[in-house]
Amino acid sequence: MNTNHYLMVEETSVNSRLENYINGSFVAAKGTAELEVLSPMTGERVALSPVSDAEDIDAAFAAARSAFASWKSVTPSERQRCLLALADRMEQHSDELVEAQHRNTGQPRRIIAQEEVAAGADQLRFFAGAARLLEGRGAAEYLEGHTSYVRREPVGVVAQITPWNFPLMMAIWKIGPALAAGNTIVLKPAETTPESTLVLARLAGEVLPPGVLNVVLGDGSTGQLLTEHDTPAMVSITGSVRAGQAVATSAAKAVKRTHLELGGKAPAVVFADADLHKAAELILTFGTFNAGQDCTAVTRVLVQDSVHDEFVELLAAQAAKLTTGELDDGLNDYGPLNNVRHFETVCAKLKNIPDHATVITGGVPPEGGRGFFVKPTIITGVRQEDELVQEETFAPVLTVQPFSTEEEALTLANGVDYALASSVWTTNQGQAMRMSRDLDFGCVWVNTHLLLVAEMPHGGFKSSGYGKDLSLYSVEEYTRVKHVMHALD
Template sequence: MSTYVDLQGAAGPWAAHADDAGVSVVINPATEEQVAAYRNATEEDVDAAVGRASVAAGLWGRTPPVERAELLLKIADAIEAEAEEFARLECENVGKPIAHAREEMAWVYDVIRFSAGAARVSHAPAAGEYANGSTSWLRREPLGVVGLITPWNYPLLMAIWKLAPAVAAGNAVVLKPSEITPQTTIKLVDIVNRFLPPDVVNLVLGDSAAGKAMVAHPKVRMIAITGDTATGKAVAASAAATLKRVSLELGGKAPILVFADSPVRETARDLVAFGFANSGQDCTAACRIIVEESAYNEFADAYCDEVGKLRVGDPTDVETTMGPLVSEKQLESVSGFVERARGYGAVIRTGGERLRRPGWFYAPTVVTDVEQTAEIIQREVFGPVVTIQRGRDEDEMLAMANDVVYGLSASVWTADLGRTMRLTRDLDFGTVWVNQQIFTASEMPFGGFRESGYGKELSGHGLDEYSQFKHVMVKPELTS
């Protein structure tokens, strides 16, 4: 079926016919039905967007922080007023359960409102006479034009994590969402542009070609991207040609260390929720559980029992707790991981197959009896697949946790304060939770180590990512 969709005109020049050449088609993953079709941006489109942003950046960067903050607060209010429509679009486009999409909206407003406040706060040292009889001070200045590339799993939230601090810091932006989940981003940009000066925020739609053009463009001073590790490496390599700044939030393989002193049933219940949220399509998903040996059998049984309570189905149903995978390609990728694991002797405790129904649904899957070196342990599956391993003691569990290339997030489940202090120090991950998972706070930075990328989002550090700092040193009198 051919469809024209432009979200009440918000898609502007990007609305297209599905049968046209150079078009990305948006599919509802729960029904496999076409939702929309959009024209892919060309290199010329990207160049034009960067040109508009370059002009806008000059004026916006000189706008006082208080004025930027006031506009951002209005944007947050406007998004909140349309929260239900955003949640509906996210449910339809990504396939996440509507109840989860609604809960996510509160994080969206909070990040915008925090960024508005952070724009007005300086962390610079006080002006003073530090050397040579001169007075020094530090200026925080915008970079100019920033390119933002966002992923398909949390399209709205990740757009806000980048857009809000970038704009708060005084930059103009060119924003490209994933071609398979652009719906909430289109609506977001439409709302933002009701309040901001023209061309401060520029939308481009399209596939990887548009992203590559943004990364290579000499007038783009920074690229911020959330994506997989391979994409991040390619972006960093391309950006090196113009020495532009890069912020990379990449893949993860979160280790979950469960100790015998943790309440087994409650811990299993919580970890199922954190492992299968968004169908496991989350770089911080609780996907790699390592259990102290004395509690392993009891925990594995309890965990599989809790997985059986998940309600997989129509994401528009408020009772649904897990929806489909985002695309047929992702379904095939996840299925491949499980089949290869089965082939080398892993035990599939539950799940391990596509569900027989319309849509790209894969059964919640638990894999045990798998070696530390196995692919399913070492690589990001990004789907509803959780592995459970056993560790003899704290030292072995720590070694297993750190024995991957990723370093995004981890969690520890214990009542032992001493163990908490040791492991939060020794786990080589950018975020370490204790007795919880996935939650973030706008006041705290988020970002990974090693092949999970570099750069920080959220907090004052997030605003600083989109700023450059200039030292001004003034000697009041000339001397001969």
Template sequence: MAVDNIQHETSIKKNQRFLSITNPATEEVIGRVAISDPSEVNTAIKRANLAFTKWRLTTPIERANALSKLATYIDQHSRELAGIESRNTGKPIKLVLKEEIPSIVDCFRYFSGICRNTMDVSSGDYIKGHTSLIRREPLGVVALIAPWNYPLMMAAWKLAPALAAGNTVIFKPSELTPLSIQYLTDAFSEIFPAGVINLVYGEGSIVGSLLAASDMVQHVSVTGSFSTGREVLRLAASNVKATHLELGGKAPVIVFDDADIDQAVEAVKFSGFYNTGQDCTAACRVYVQSGSFETFTTKLIDAVKSLKVGDPLDPTTEVGPLISAHQRQNVHAFIENCRQSNSGKIALGGHFLNDKGFYYAPTLILGCRQSDAVVQEEIFGPVVTVMPFSSFEDALTLANDCRYGLASSIWTNDIRKAIAGANQMRFGCTWINTHLTFCNEMPHGGLNQSGYGKDLSSYSLDEYSIAKHIMIKYE
């Protein structure tokens, strides 16, 4: 299915409103999607509730087979999906094909397997004459709200565990990037019973709010900004709805003098500018020990200069555009604030690129103050700050001095220093001598203003299920 021909497949109603979907590399409209009005959202919720009565009773092997079929479908249509994702988001197509699609396929396959091995069932007599049983049960209807930076991958991270646990779902993609999940509409209909997966489209402030506030939705999972998460939490509080929030980050990277500097430079080059820096775990806040600071920054400047920014469909492109003109202006505002405060040296970038498309130059800022906005706030763009530190204690203090707590990394060849540092880092994930490395078997999630709850791994099944106690009196 060509991107330009994608249309929402519901019947067109009088006064129907549409989302115009833009290619951020060309600024051209590549499709449109019908916005779900309140009545359609409510219908989707009712349909999901009706389907839950049967889906919750399916056996693990039935759910596993459905997830496996979906994985196979995505694998077989990987090039079409990669093309859609690239045009809709501006991601370099080679990175979508190499890094993202395989992980998405594996995510569905992983949960296909693990849902058959959730041995969270136990029994025992804790009161004389009574046997207690514990079984794991699904929550019911769950609303899944995804961001625009990883549309298909975040869909997989949410859909796979929610369905594996036996829930029915209502999925709302970002209004900016609905095309890849829409492409899967037919696959969902063919593989899953009616009402198990329901797609709704529209602005988060309207459609997302309806889902978060609904009494017929038992759980809402959101990946997005802190402000989005706070609003969803406020709405969910009206009926004490369970929530799972992944709300962003400002990942510190600590590079000690005894680290492999070349490896650390390459890691920051890749993980700082992957997806044009639009990543909650991007290596965007780098601290380098004083003895290596000059060497590291010189090499990093050369490395970042080598990045090829350009057409996402060009297989040699490494960095594409930002998602929108609005996002590009937000990024530039941080840089202008830095310029005016004279707190750091903009060693590279700091300006718009190209006459067409939402491109921004990969940017390096050296020697900022710890209190500066470019250090403390999530910029969500191709901007990396690099600052020196003196001691182990100094590095840990600087790294933890942030309101976010999602991801971090430590670079050293001293295993004792690495473990001691990781133990003191207040982040949901600390990588050692690597960064932005994920596997579906390990949990992902944060603390503080990065939110709470886990994606991926068996831990994510806890987000979408409940431990139920059954007691039997036999005397």
């Protein structure tokens, strides 16, 4: 098992070439095409990454198939031991994981350490325990003279595709439940953020049998090869609606199971009786965390009209306190947008806001600066049909809309295609309960937002996809149910 071949861990060189991790070793890709991995802090190249081709994908799936033959029969207690050991190694190599990810994302190092490494280790420990808690209906004689019971089995080899906004966290959310349930994996990280996943793969190779976890690098064409391959019984992706639709269409041809987490357009519904100062502070924090590149981030602020103007002023005051764009990331509340294509898309949206809307603070970044930074942006006067309201911006951009009644708030909140997350801000418990019931989102927070725990499910409805991450529900996603009946005579 080769554990020392990852070129980018100890030092950065623009000539370093990343490699796939297949069957317990780092191996050069057969595909000849390469991608530049750029630092979003400066726009400079930090590595070269291969575009894996069909031969690379075949090799990864062959390794996963071979490993599944034995891994599926490993006892839950042994799978638990492996996941606990991987969690320990993550914490021991926290600095290494942080630096690898910071090069690709520009996220503040302390945030990577807290929100992805430490949180990821904790989530792995949850999945380690969940490996021993899979349940089925108890054995009984539902038909006279026959005993029936249910087996929960791993689905087999799974293909997984992770996004660039939280590379390490999303890798943990994918591999944790899949490994706990006894599956083997071929995972492709986003093309702009491969490095922390490669470090994770190396650490996993120290505790898992070869072939249980494989990582292939590449772009959308590599992802298409992954989803169209004959081997995987399931494809899981976190990404855009367009990417999810492509995966679902491809998987449908072979009737493969899919797990789709496809983004959000989260509203924060603020009633006049809420603690407005606290709500403004937290909503700005939750709307700009990770530069707004979070599917659950507050993007739409709906405020009762009697306090609308006051609340906008409070939001603007909070926005003025936030810092980004400093090369010393210790001073930053959040970092840059991840890549130049996304940065240009966001800038285009900010340059073309409707005439009826008003930018209160923030807006288009000044030209000529290094890196892909966007200041906290608050926009009022938007209409429900505006693109800024209906489509995911994935940036530190918040729109504000007034409402008069609870019914109008629900109409505005639910009036988008996304249905991942939402929050309601009020001191009226009856109102909070009604809103929690009627908000059409996979998660509703009350007087908070964005916070996640390993024990509770994360996932949406409508165009936000289907399937759950985190919790025992996510482990069940990676299992199949088999009925077994024994004749007693």
